[in-house]
Amino acid sequence: MLEKLSPDFILRLYNLLLSGNANIYFHCARLRNADRESATNSPISFGLKLLQINCKDRLPFSGRQKEVRFGEEPLFAKLHRPAVHEFMSTALTAKRAYTDVLGSLIIPRIEKTQFYQLIENQLSIDGFAVCRKQLDHAKHSIDLIYAGISKRLGRKITPQTELSLFERCCYANPYMLRAMEMLSYNHVPVTGIIQTSYSAAFMQTVLQNCGFDLQTVQTTGDTGKSVAQLLKDEAKETKVIALGSAFRHFLKPAARRGNDLYFYTPDRFVTQKIDFPELTQPFRFIYLHLIGTHLLNTQRGEHFVYELSFCCLAPFVFAQMITLKQMGKPLCYSGDIDDFLPLLAIEQFDMRLSDPPADVEIGSHFETCLKPYSGVFETLCDQNDPELCVAVQNGVLDYCRQFFSFAGDCIPSESQLRENAQRLLNAGARRMIGLLAKEATA
Amino acid sequence: MILYHISTMYQLLYVITHRLTVNKEKDCCLYIVEFIQPKEQLEILKKQLEDTGWFSFIKIIPEAVLKLSRGYALDEKSEAETIDTVINNISTAFEKWLDYDIKSCEKRYVASDQWSMGVYLLNHRIPYVYIEDASGMLSQQERYLQITKHFNKTNFIISNRLNGAGRSSIVQEKLCDLQNQQPDFHDAKATDFSIYAAMSQMPENLRQQVLSFYHAKTIAVNTKKPVCLFLTQYLQTMAKKDLDVQEQISTLLVDYIAANHDIIVKPHPKDNWLDYRRVFENACILPGNINAELLPFLFDRAPDMALTASSTSIGGLKPFVKESFSFGTSIETKWEYLHLYFALVCVLRCLLFDGEITYHGANRQQIEPFLDAYAVRLHISDESLLIDSGVCAAKEDTLQAFDYAVFLNTDAYTNGVTKEKFRDMVRVCCRVRPKTGSLIQPQYFSLFVFCRDPKKRERLQQLAVTRPLQYTKAQVQITGQSIDDRSAQQLFLKYDYQKRSYLHAIQNSGFRARETQQSAVAR
DSSP, X not given: OGGGSOHHHHHHHHHHHHOSOHHHHHHHHHHXXXXXXXXXXXXXXXXXXXXXXXXXXXXXXXXXXXXXXXXXXXXXXXXXXXXXXXXXXXXXXXXXXXXXXXXXXXXXXXXXXXXXXXXXXXXXXXXXXXXXXXXXXXXXXXXXXXXXXXXXXXXXXXXXXXXXXXXHTEEEOHHHHHHHHHHHHTTOOEEEEEOSSSOHHHHHHHHHHHTOOOSEXXXXXXXXXXXXXXXXXXXXXXXXXXXXXXXXXXXXXXXXXXXXXXXXXXXXXHHTTEEOOOOOTTHHHXXXXXXXXXXXXXXXXXXXXXXXXIIIIHHHHHHHHHHHHHHTOOEXXXXXXXXXXXXXXXXXXXXXXXXXXXXXXXXXXXXXXXXXXXXXXXXXXXXXXXXHHHHHHHHHHHHHHHHHHHHTTOOOOHHHHHHHHHHHHHHHHHHHHHHHHHHHHO | XXXXXXXXXXXXXXXXXXXXXXXXXXXXXXXXXXXXXXXXXHHHHHHHHHHXXXXXXEEEEOHHHHHTTSOXXXXXXXXXXXXXXXXXXHHHHHHHHOOSOGGGOSEEEXXXXXXXXXXXXXXXTOOEEEEOSSTTGGGOHHHHHHHHHHHOHHHHHHHXXXXXXXXXTTEEEEEEOGGGSOTTOXXXXXXXXXXXXXXXXSOHHHHHHHHHHTTOOOBOOOOSSOEEEEXXXXXXXXXXXXXXXXXXXXXXXXXXXXXXXEEEXXXXXXXXXXXXXXXXXXXXXXXXXXXXXXXXXXXXXXXXXXXXXXXXXXXXXXXXXXXXXXXXXXXXXXXXXXXXXXXHHHHHHHHTOOXXXXXXXXXXXXXXXXXXXXXXXXXXXXXXXXXESSOSOSOHHHHHTOSEEEEOOOSOXXXXXXXXXXXXXXXXXXXXXXXXXXXXXXXXXXXXXXXXXXXXXXXXXXXXXXXXXXXXXXXXXXXXXXXXXHHHHHHHHHHBHHXXXXXXXXXXXXXXXXXXXXXXXXX
């Protein structure tokens, strides 16, 4: 009987089951991506599973359950996003694409409260941050908000500082850079519908600086309309896709217009499913985004050793290197010049190397401040298995690269880096050594 | 009636040329797997094909609908009984859909026999002529089966059960491009048919008909510089399905092999994920939908070079370009070794080596085209050189037989390393330094060179080459170094396998002791 149904009808049915809420979409898409063949070859049992997810995920708070134990279970296996070419493969024949930009294409380097505090510090105006937060409204233009702030604080303040700081605090999501490039390469025009007080012209400049080339941009601040209204006002076309991270505000209204949804699960949504050790801000903010924008998007994450290295070991190495760098001393290293540590120090941290004192035994690599932890590091870096060794080293290297790239000049203090890194190392060290020892004996 | 069955654009061109040359007098029909093109384009393609009149009728096989009647998704754990049930389900559904008696056809030419038509023929033991999946793929069966497995595991399992992919005894012949098969390939059923040969021998008006069917226009090469035609690949058929990796491989190859050339990129018909306009700034990007096999009939001047990582299409261009370079599928996982091979070229040039090379463990399939690209002249003098993938290990006896030896150092650790052996070597360091926006990682490599001639040895120690990699956005530095006592000791400690094993035994036993202790406490 099923073969008499058209694939289009089945696809519509599937889309209906998919678009309940973010959690339903996430779990259904994960189920389908895990075994696409089962989904197409056994559509009835697949459909029943989707129904089950729909029932379960409509319960209150179902989206906030911790699903993965950090440092113990592979995060990537449960929470990874599909490879960007797979994610976008069916989108490239669309006639038009809409995107919500913030949270998907552009990710802020610091959280909002900290951002307002930064402006307050730059402007040297007490109470600015609180006032700015209170007056923040996506349907109000930035000029209107600043007029309100000026009135409240009793002095004339212009939004220039905020705008220039905002530009500096925008991080272009590499996953979305690829996705947008694919759309542009396949001649799909993209319109940004952004929930923000900033003007469309300003957002267009920010997007261009980040490497995105959108055909048009509309903002709620410019128009005084909600995202749903802006979408509603757009001309109705067939074969339109909506690509974004704001499920309720952006994707659901788009689904009501009959657009195909492409849900980029936001970092906050994914990372709230992970049982992290306690971390302090602003490190936590950066760290969670590194997990979200790099680890869960890269194919390398498939290797659990890579993941452990990236999540648990690398923050520790990074903190130690920053400490060493701030001491201004060269890295005293007694191993071979081709080893991983010199590469990391020279290429990533722009440090100098020096020979160790004559009485230091050659090959005792960690006559540095890394020594107290050399057990873990050495076990990880000096594996006889080259594949494991490369996975560990890539984890550290990628973390350091991504951290600099994401944080820009917003790197947390050295003490905070060390404190958080220690917690992360503790969370994963046992599993790391255990896993490596197991693989080494195998 | 002659029946053709296809699932890719390469196969479409293959059967068109076959039909117009070999079966020109006969009635022919064409069955196309619907996944050949996206739905909207498929309708256009069918209409265009019908307009040519080359086939009496054209049918699109609705595999997406037929899939629904399979009943199960198969994998390696599936039992024979289940596999047979799925095979019967497919056969029955296909037979129901089919409105033509294909048994009555004089000959059936079937490509991609893992789809419903192939399953039906194999299940009912109806003989057919197998068409290879892509140029030269008949001799790369393992690669082909892995690709099938990636796209559709159920098809892969069925194909293995029924001896698909041309392996069944009911296959009468295997049509393939014999020139492009792997060396030492032999198959008694293999019959040669190449698109290039067929197109070359076709009457001019017929050739123009084929070209106009593809809307192919003349490609003018307006440059005095040498031109490199770079063939890209479909990511889903590559070993690492990662766009970052594909981009790195593409840029590294062009930077190392065709740095002085103007670049023309021919994307694979399905490679629409990478924007080559960004990757290769100023390069000419050809439309992807034209088969690479048609390019020899479109260029107004032949490109000087054809380059690819491992696209099978390069075979069809070999008779047309001056030189062609392909690096085999191993480059898809070991692309970073290209830096090492560049260092190797620098070493050979520094040694003025032009003798015989012996390979031991090193990847000859990658190194040889690299040496060819840098015009390293060989087989002239009596000098001999060993290229070994390992660390300079216990090779004393072997070394006596060679004037030079280069150890690429790609094996991790080894037995029999001594400090003294390192003292006899020259170290050549290769530093890869990415710039802002580069996708590659910073990397440090070293290779070790054994050289008897003290003068050449000294020259090697002075070696200093810097090479910018334009598209990769990186720089490579090659420097020679002598190995002093301290370095020799460091290297010995790094590569001595026995010492490492010992260290690990201690670490692992320490870990196991802790585990036992913890579990005892828990109990």
